[in-house]
Amino acid sequence: MNLNGTPTFNPLFRFQWEKAQDCYVLLYPEGMIKLNPSAGEILALVDGNRSLAEITAELEQKFPDAGSLGADVREFIGVAHEQNWIRMQ
Amino acid sequence: MNRTGSGCSDGLLPAGQEKAAGQPLWLLAELTYKCPLQCPYCSNPLDFAGQGEELGTEDWIRVLQQGRELGAAQLGFSGGEPLTRPDLVELIREARALGYYSNLITSGLGLNERKLEAFREAGLDHIQVSFQASDEEVNNMLAGSQKAFAQKLRMAREVKAQGYPMVLNFVTHRHNIDRIDRIIELCIELGADYVELATCQYYGWALENRAQLMPSRAQLERAERITNEYRAKLAAEGNPMRLIFVTPDYYEERPKACMNGWGQIFLTITPDGTALPCHSARQLPIEFPNVKQRSLGDIWYRSFGFNHFRGDDWMKEPCRSCDEKEKDFGGCRCQAYLLTGDAANADPVCSKSAHHDQILAAREEAEQPSAAPFTYRNERNSRVFCRG
Ligand code: SF4
Numbered sequence: 446m447n448l449n450g451t452p453t454f455n456p457l458f459r460f461q462w463e464k465a466q467d468c469y470v471l472l473y474p475e476g477m478i479k480l481n482p483s484a485g486e487i488l489a490l491v492d493g494n495r496s497l498a499e500i501t502a503e504l505e506q507k508f509p510d511a512g513s514l515g516a517d518v519r520e521f522i523g524v525a526h527e528q529n530w531i532r533m534q
Numbered sequence: 535m536n537r538t539g540s541g542c543s544d545g546l547l548p549a550g551q552e553k554a555a556g557q558p559l560w561l562l563a564e565l566t567y568k569c570p571l572q573c574p575y576c577s578n579p580l581d582f583a584g585q586g587e588e589l590g591t592e593d594w595i596r597v598l599q600q601g602r603e604l605g606a607a608q609l610g611f612s613g614g615e616p617l618t619r620p621d622l623v624e625l626i627r628e629a630r631a632l633g634y635y636s637n638l639i640t641s642g643l644g645l646n647e648r649k650l651e652a653f654r655e656a657g658l659d660h661i662q663v664s665f666q667a668s669d670e671e672v673n674n675m676l677a678g679s680q681k682a683f684a685q686k687l688r689m690a691r692e693v694k695a696q697g698y699p700m701v702l703n704f705v706t707h708r709h710n711i712d713r714i715d716r717i718i719e720l721c722i723e724l725g726a727d728y729v730e731l732a733t734c735q736y737y738g739w740a741l742e743n744r745a746q747l748m749p750s751r752a753q754l755e756r757a758e759r760i761t762n763e764y765r766a767k768l769a770a771e772g773n774p775m776r777l778i779f780v781t782p783d784y785y786e787e788r789p790k791a792c793m794n795g796w797g798q799i800f801l802t803i804t805p806d807g808t809a810l811p812c813h814s815a816r817q818l819p820i821e822f823p824n825v826k827q828r829s830l831g832d833i834w835y836r837s838f839g840f841n842h843f844r845g846d847d848w849m850k851e852p853c854r855s856c857d858e859k860e861k862d863f864g865g866c867r868c869q870a871y872l873l874t875g876d877a878a879n880a881d882p883v884c885s886k887s888a889h890h891d892q893i894l895a896a897r898e899e900a901e902q903p904s905a906a907p908f909t910y911r912n913e914r915n916s917r918v919f920c921r922g
């Protein structure tokens with residue numbers, strides 16, 4: 446996986462805020478994955494334009510008390526990539 | 535309808551007496567019973583030809599809106615063949631605007647490039663194409679149609695070409711299960727994202743045809759082994775295609791946790807607007823509400839029909855005192871009713887059921903192929919099952 450790249454969603458999955466669940470979810474054929482808050486915040490910035498570095502910078506700005514987030518973001522993106530939710534360009 | 539009496543007279547439980555229920559995450563819209571095919575394992579009711587008039591577009595839009603408010607996220611358009619509904623594009627567009635993930639469950643007959651584009655543009659998320667077999671002859675024999683297979687192949691290719699996620703569904707049984715390797719090869723060639731290899735469940739038409747459909751244990755074990763070999767091969771090749779193998783519960787000793795519990799996550803609306811907790815529940819001797827008379831919220835939380843088998847107060851022995859009842863909820867109510875005559879009995883698939891001998895007898899029967907012809911799912915045969 447290229448960590449300098451730009452993540453995009455695998456078209457098999459649709460990401461959205463789900464009011465009834467009070468969380469972000471990934472929807473796919475006949476299924477739904479509920480995301481925890483930090484996973485949701487990261488994926489909410491995946492749009493095929495922002496690079497991983499830009500996503501990290503935006504999150505650090507949004508959550509200034511959280512300190513440096515690079516390692517967490519990389520770890521989660523690794524998992525998301527393994528799960529086939531996202532691709533790296 | 536008389537609404538002057540107590541809460542009971544209008545088919546709803548009095549407030550406060552509802553049983554615990556989850557959100558109806560899954561809404562299945564059976565738009566029509568019309569279908570150009572005649573699969574002998576079709577899950578539509580045997581007497582479909584005698585059911586009421588189809589809901590109109592506005593009724594469906596109201597149902598979609600109310601379902602979304604109750605928390606439904608997955609929406610299936612099925613039937614019959616949903617493509618026979620002229621308002622399908624409109625319903626897809628509404629579904630997308632409401633935030634559903636919409637699934638079109640189709641035989642592929644009646645589909646063409648133009649419609650696929652229109653659905654895409656309206657926001658359809660995914661298409662499931664059902665096949666009857668991996669080769670033309672068996673497929674067409676099972677579908678009761680001469681040209682079905684070629685059309686399905688063409689449409690599956692087009693679905694992928696237009697960038698949709700694609701699930702291919704094969705209902706497996708004794709006539710096609712021995713070719714499971716060819717079925718999987720075909721799916722690889724067509725580029726499916728998911729493949730459902732689902733052994734028939736014996737309700738409705740499939741129960742009528744059980745002797746002709748049910749595979750032997752040896753057939754089943756071979757098919758499962760081959761599926762596992764393909765899983766390993768796909769993984770080694772880095773092919774993300776997923777194989778989902780559904781065994782028939784007739785070869786299990788414990789029943790499935792049917793629908794994740796009665797009225798817990800699943801809500802089906804039939805073509806005439808009857809609301810059901812699962813798509814075969816119409817066969818049960820229970821009155822189910824209709825969306826023309828009630829809001830989906832009242833139906834889901836307060837109707838007698840949806841509360842009927844929630845919780846475990848209704849259970850009889852052996853389920854009542856069984857320590858596995860939280861796990862399988864006593865199995866499938868429809869199967870209990872169809873095989874024992876009482877929907878509150880344990881599902882006879884369970885080896886603790888006093889009726890388990892029926893399952894054993896069916897397994898034995900499956901060791902001797904039946905020469906009797908199929909009862910095809912069509913209007914003429916359906917009329918035989920219509921009451922009055
Ligand atoms: S199972 Fe076959 S006959 Fe039944 S609705 Fe589907 S395609 Fe039509």
Ligand code: SF4
Nearest residue numbers: 853856858859864884
């Ligand atoms: S006795 Fe009833 S609850 Fe117990 S395992 Fe069998 S079906 Fe399930």
